[in-house]
Amino acid sequence: MNAKQREEFKKLLLALHAELTGKTPQRIEPNRTDDARIGGDEDEQPLNEMMQAIASNRNRNMDGVLARVVKALGKLRDDPDSYGECEECGDELPLGRLRAMPYAEFCVTCQSSKDGPKGPATRKKLTDYS
Template structure:
């Protein structure tokens, strides 16, 4: 068990290092784009803006990944690493090797995603119903 924790800790620390490099790279790229004067035609400017927005979105994902890695490292220190937060069963090593900061076993994660999909579908249907009712009132 200790060997597994050491292996996971090493993997998480490597992921953290790689993620920090990606964030740094995104920040440098973003600052290079910002520092330049607007150049080119409107299409070039739109393309640059899209690239900047994509860079910000990616860095948000990287920051979230970094937060998840830090939480997993903290769980290792507390002796709670590799335990599903939903069913409290041990998360299989194979899953942890793929997603070392996994908080849920595959079954629980699948159940959670199904629940989220149902909630989203319900919300979308409600919005469309509200739009349709609003159009009927205008008629």
């Protein structure tokens, strides 16, 4: 990766960082319907509470991303050569993967072996049901 590419990813990361630290969690969720907007009516209070619960769940998930964004920015600053390399096997991450996920730490192969086969405890043997 050359300096110009690193600069490009740095901008992406800074934009992500601004988005994640700014108070605009709704922007991360894809728009579903316009009539799902949160209104100011008292009637809608239960809905508001529900939406807030969803938003705080989402924010918790986003914390992990923010931590990785900060980490990636730190790499670009302190050890630019290591940015864009898989932390597991040291391979360079494809630029397409980095553009989609500039905070990616692992290549697809290492990531999927970390994630394991489709989440924990989904596979059950017949003997589990005895």
